[in-house]
Amino acid sequence: MKNTMKALIFPEPWKVECVEVPIPEPGPHDVLARVVSCGICGSDVGIYEGGHWIVAHGPGGHGHESGCEVVAVGDKVQGIKPGDRVARMGACYAQYTTEVNVVGHGQDQATGALPIVRNDLTCDEISFADAVGCALNCAERAELDRITGRKPRAVILGLGPIGLILARILAMRGVEVAASEPFAHKRVLAARSGVKVYNPCEFTRARHGRETFVDAILQDFGPADAVFEMVGHNQTLLDAIALVRPGFRVLVFGAQSMQMIPYKECRLKGVELVYPEAMVNSKSGVDYWTPALDLLAGKNGPKLQVMDLITDRVTLEQAMHAFEHYNREGWIKIIVEPNRD
Structure with a gap:
């Protein structure tokens, strides 16, 4: 060498x-x-x-x-x-x-x-494995296991790599998932996992008046038990708060720099904003490297594709x-x- x-x-x-x-x-x-x-x-x-x-x-x-x-x-x-x-x-x-x-x-x-x-x-x-571990951390920090008597509901805003992986993990866990993504090939991949997908760009004033994709999700899918903001824009954070049930969590993973905290909107609904760390659950101390690799290998169940x-x-x-x-x-x-x- x-x-x-x-x-x-x-x-x-x-x-x-x-x-x-x-x-x-x-x-x-x-x-x-x-x-x-x-x-x-x-x-x-x-x-x-x-x-x-x-x-x-x-x-x-x-x-x-x-x-x-x-x-x-x-x-x-x-x-x-x-x-x-x-x-x-x-x-x-x-x-x-x-x-x-x-x-x-x-x-x-x-x-x-x-x-x-x-x-x-x-x-x-x-x-x-790194991306899968981040998605697992997001899923765990949502604490959807506290929902009993019905399937939990989650909304993902943004289907980049981690958003798509997260959608697959949630679907494998029996969570009902809806997602917003402007690009068709990403929506197609999510839909294959049973995700109900929405194109936010379709909701123009000429076609829908004042109705937005947020209104459509709330009407078709209902308020979510957790919303994952994977984009990092102030507007998508406001959309996430509008979509989540009062008192439940918005998980912000897309932000890479300063982002507005919409205090009024959060306070009026009692929404919790959670910013998951990458591969480590800072609340429980769990490291997701091995669980992510096991999921990729299908070691304890279906193999994550x-x-x-x-x-x-x-x-x-x-x-x-x-x-x-x-x-x-x-x-x-x-x-x-x-x-x-």
Whole structure:
């Protein structure tokens, strides 16, 4: 193996470069992994644009939706060997990494966090574990198990990757789900899971007068026991509050920066606003890495299907173009393959 590798760096907003850097040397407690798959997350796009609270200027950036193969391990590492497929590697917009994905997950690399071996999954499947864990956290923080005597009802505003995964998880749990999404191909994917979908762009004044998609959901579907705001706009937060039952929860996951808190609307309905952390339930302390991987493998029940969410695959060099021309409307998940020519 040569001594250098290609890696993306994000030195300043709206700038990404592909550079040649030394392959990191694993310390006694480290794992060196070859990056096979790394999904572009919305947070990575926010970091590239300069609007996200996470800063990641080093080689490999914040690439965290990763599936990797172990190349070497430090002499103090146990239970991991070369050739293992692993989850939870970070700085993965690079050909190799020793970083562990703990940023924003309530942990610190000083705790000695290690990657998780999952040879029962492909690297592509493993790369979805972070998004699945975030969706699981959203689902659990909604506390829909307190609904008895009928099926819980949930509304999802925004069917990006995590919104689509969340819709599938809720449907698998027997929750009745409605969703709002302006783009048809995303609505089609959600509808396959039994989700009742709405196109907010159809509700024009010429066609519907003052009626909005919120009115249509309330009339057709009814008030929700939980609403998931996955977009990050002030208006969708107001829509979410209008859709939720009095005293119940709106879960805000789409916001990447400052967002208005509509105090009056929340107070009049007694609505709870919950901002779930990424992979860790900050209320219970539960870490969703293993549950997410188990769900992807179908270990304890039906296997969560995610491969149909992949829109395209790109090399590191092509990933620079993908960041510059990121198509939020048309794309769902772009997989970067750093070791592909």
